Amino acid sequence: MAKQGNWLLKALEPDVRSRFTPRLRQVQLVRGELLLSPGETVSKVFFPEGALIGLISATAAGDTVQTAMVGWDGALGVFEACGTRQSAFMAEVQVEGAAWAMAATDYRLMYAASETLRTAVHKYVEILLTEARQFVACNALHSVEARLSRSVLEALDRSRDGRILPATQEVLAQMLGVQRTTVTAAIAQLQAVGAVRSTRGVLEVVDEAALEAAACCCRETLREARAEIYAADDEACDD
Ligand SMILES: [Zn+2]
Structure with missing residues (x-):
């Protein structure tokens, strides 16, 4: 996949894109910037283009570990904004770069308006779950x-x-x-x-x-799994 634009935003139909583009604000995310904290209401969603965001989980004792990365192929807050509307994790910018930000209220409207966006978000859930399962195996075995x-x-x-x-x-x-x-x-x-x-x-x-x-071989395993999910998405979009 080309590293240009944000994959989820590219899924938008042209009419939906033209309606919601004015509600997107381009931001430059700075390394170390905290975008979400546990328990915080998700008021904005972020679609990275060049920035890399780490999702960090903490134990009750205060130890922290990164559990996912969000880049141009994903987005921050897109599940929570439509669900509990609260973050269960900390999101911190790891690599500075550009992203598009949108108010969660506008995102919910965009999500409701675009079937291809909903399909892409569901595929993104599959990708994150696939990664999470593989990372459990990776941590134990490699x-x-x-x-x-x-x-x-x-x-x-x-x-x-x-x-x-x-x-x-x-x-x-x-x-x-x-x-x-x-x-x-x-x-x-x-x-x-x-x-x-x-x-x-x-x-x-x-x-x-x-x-x-x-x-480790998890890189290739995940690369193949993501390619299959992306391809399935492309076929769905061609329907
Ligand atoms: Zn591994």
Whole structure:
């Protein structure tokens, strides 16, 4: 899929798009910006184009771990705005970039008006559930180095720059749910084989093939699963 525009917005029929485009506001999301907190009412939904948003869950003890990433192929708040209207997680910008923002009240109207948007949102639910199941298996079965490689490649897939991930080692540790020292050791291993270069707050992919070789098979499993879901969506849209 082309990394241009936002996949869900592109699903809109032309007449719906022209009606709702004036209600979309382009915003530049800043790294570290908190877009949602647990228990907060979802007043806006976000459709990233270049920004990458991490969904973070917390334990009662206050430990946090990232449980999903939202990029150009998804949106933030699109389920909750039509359901409980409350967020159960924290949403923080991990990679700065552009996004479209819309008031939740306008989004509900747009959702009601566009069958293809509803279909795309349902497909997006399937993608997130598929990812969540795979990540449970991945966390239980695969090494930190393999999971880090897979996570970095998936983050880059979802952001505009396919080579540089502006993420600190703290953020990478939160992505994987491990200690920072564990991430430091995994990065050192990847640097030793020439796959990445880590400087202050930035991870640069030097050799993508080497990073792909280090990544666990979940990357390919998820790539195939997403492709099947996207293709099914395209067929539905062609009806
Ligand atoms: Zn895995």
